[in-house]
Amino acid sequence: MARITLDNLAHSYMAKPGSEDDYALKELNHVWEDGAAYALLGASGCGKSTLLNIISGLLQPSQGRILFDDRDVTHAATAERNIAQVFQFPVVYDTMTVRDNLAFPLRNRGAKAEYVAQRVNEIARMIGMEEMLNRKARGLTADAKQKISLGRGMVREDVSALLFDEPLTVIDPHMKWELRTQLKGLHNQFGHTMIYVTHDQTEALTFADKVVVMHDGRVVQIGTPEELFETPEHTFVGYFIGSPGMNVIPARIEGNRAYVNGAFVELAQGYGALEGKVEIGVRPEYARLSQTEGLPVNIRRIEDVGRHKIVRADFFGTDINIIAGEDDRISADMNRVSFDAAHVNVYADDWRVKGAA
């Protein structure tokens, strides 16, 4: 396994990029720790594939270096990087059996027959294809073929890293959860450095130790699922993670108060003068409806989603969401909302500002 260092990395698809906007991947410095499982999460077009292709060697960055441990691989071909990749759509040899497909990467490297047999059985068990080992891949469902691709990606124990690019897209929804859990189990067992690209927050949060959130060509936060939930470093992380996402409300900050339309919300910390677009961010889980406490709010709609209720409301002209318990009664006179001060974040031009205790 390897530690992967992205040093001053950036990429533009243009021959002569001018401004920062011309870069599909904006300058990035980061170390991907040896043996950790990362998810690369972001909306379509944010630059996830560009970054993954640079790591795998399919794309040469227009700026910066990439190191596997201390080795500079910036200009090394994919084959020299010793990585395994699983793509969105299955890549299998139709005329070979499932067994031969799984064995291919090992035989290709001259592994001993005994080891190949043992390892193929182990992987087949993991992807639930033990019964199909002697069948030809041709004629199998897309689902089954993608499981073979996943198995082939994972069969070698000596790779520097395992890269997955939306690998569960073609997998049946009920199998997704199972395969994701198996991938996680495999990671715990073998400690591969894994990078898993997805635009699905559930996939990212359940799979990864650390989630790398990308937005508009930039890495906006790298954190544990809990960090992304509690302290989104950028308003995009707040919107994108959570269901529904964080409420973002324009405000003016004075010390430890956030003024919204003349009324104020208490903050747990004090803040100095802030420049630019100033907002507070509070997750729907940390907002509470009541008859007496807090600031006025107009309830528009209540949705019962089973585990809890989502209250859609207007707060001084901003749409906000409030999560109420499944058994909470919401009466017409509950027209006030309060926020848990310890969980109100402050943003200036979309970036979180740290307060002073």
Ligand SMILES: Nc1ncnc2c1ncn2[C@@H]1O[C@H](COP(=O)(O)OP(=O)(O)OP(=O)(O)O)[C@@H](O)[C@H]1O
């Ligand atoms: N070969 C290319 N030539 C020019 N522009 C490209 C090329 N590939 C990607 N882009 C642009 O670079 C930006 C980032 O694209 P990228 O494919 O890395 O995003 P992504 O997050 O992987 O999106 P998706 O989830 O849709 O694959 C987008 O604006 C895209 O249009």
